[in-house]
Amino acid sequence: MIAVLAAGVDEVLDVATQCASDDDRVAASERRTEELRRRTLAGRAALRLVAAWGRGVPLERASELEISRRCPDCTRAHGQPRSADLALSSSTSAGRVLVAIADPADAIGVDIETVPGQLWPGFDSYTLHPDEALGMPAGSASDGIAARIGTWTAKEAALKVSGRGLRTDPSSLRVDEHPDPEHDGWHRVHGAPLPRSAGSAGSGGSTPLPVSVRMLAVRGSARAAIAANRPQDVRLWTMPELLTELGCLPDTGYDEGELSHLT
Ligand SMILES: CC(C)(COP(=O)(O)OP(=O)(O)OC[C@H]1O[C@@H](n2cnc3c(N)ncnc32)[C@H](O)[C@@H]1OP(=O)(O)O)[C@@H](O)C(=O)NCCC(=O)NCCS
Secondary structure, eight states: OEEEEEEEHHHHHHHHGGGSOHHHHHHHHTSSSHHHHHHHHHHHHHHHHHHHHHHTOOGGGGGGSOOEEOOSSSSSSOSSEEOSSOEEEEEEETTEEEEEEEOTTSOEEEEEEEOOSSOOTTHHHHHOOHHHHHTOOOTTSHHHHHHHHHHHHHHHHHHHHSSOGGGSOGGGOEEEEOSOGGGTTEEEEETOOOOGGGTTTTSSSSSOOOEEEEEEOOSSSEEEEEEESSOOOEEEEEHHHHHHHTTOHHHHTOOHHHHGGGO
């Protein structure tokens, strides 16, 4: 099963900043603007919060969990987050955070994007496969913008599964329905690389299946997606739900009603 936390940057920083490690704080402090510093710190703290829950580690020790990031192209400690006992992924956009954990034998990717008022020039040629461009509503209309951002989040999530990210041209990927009715809600992403460790994607054979992706229902004007080497159950948590699960909510001073607009 994949566990996903969708939260607001402010609500994470209000109650879970202590989950961030010293390295996370350094990484956040190196971002260019205050907004990016807050987003990075919130994304890192939220990832550790959900990882601590997944590992059964008390929140006070979340900052000690071993999470590494190694770039294949440079010596900086950035890139796909990794740990020995969980598959991990994170994304932030404007005031939002999306983080996920799964079984370490699997590989996952998440992406969240706020739907903008208009798309940047060249969006379609950079992101859409020619077959996808054919079926899209006009990119100037609000439904066309939202549909394109949905496809973009699906592809970015799918490209995080392998750790290669946007080193692979997103327009070379094609998202279509999953042919197996058992995997209702999941789509396949043709052309997205799989990590070597993900094996045959649960098929029992030697041919890896395409990366699978499903959209997540997040509130507000955003699109969000979870991708994995194989379809599986997804549990989407809000922050108040996860804190309640962790037995923390009564001590936080939280008012769930006030916070519900953030996710
Ligand atoms: C992965 C990538 C798509 C993220 O894009 P983004 O829209 O800026 O950011 P998001 O908020 O959605 O995701 C950021 C998170 O994705 C994760 N991430 C970063 N690189 C990743 C990768 N290659 N694979 C999987 N996940 C990655 C990290 O958790 C990161 O959070 P962090 O900065 O706190 O560590 C983009 O950074 C990318 O394609 N990177 C690969 C190319 C690259 O890094 N080139 C430089 C080489 S020196």
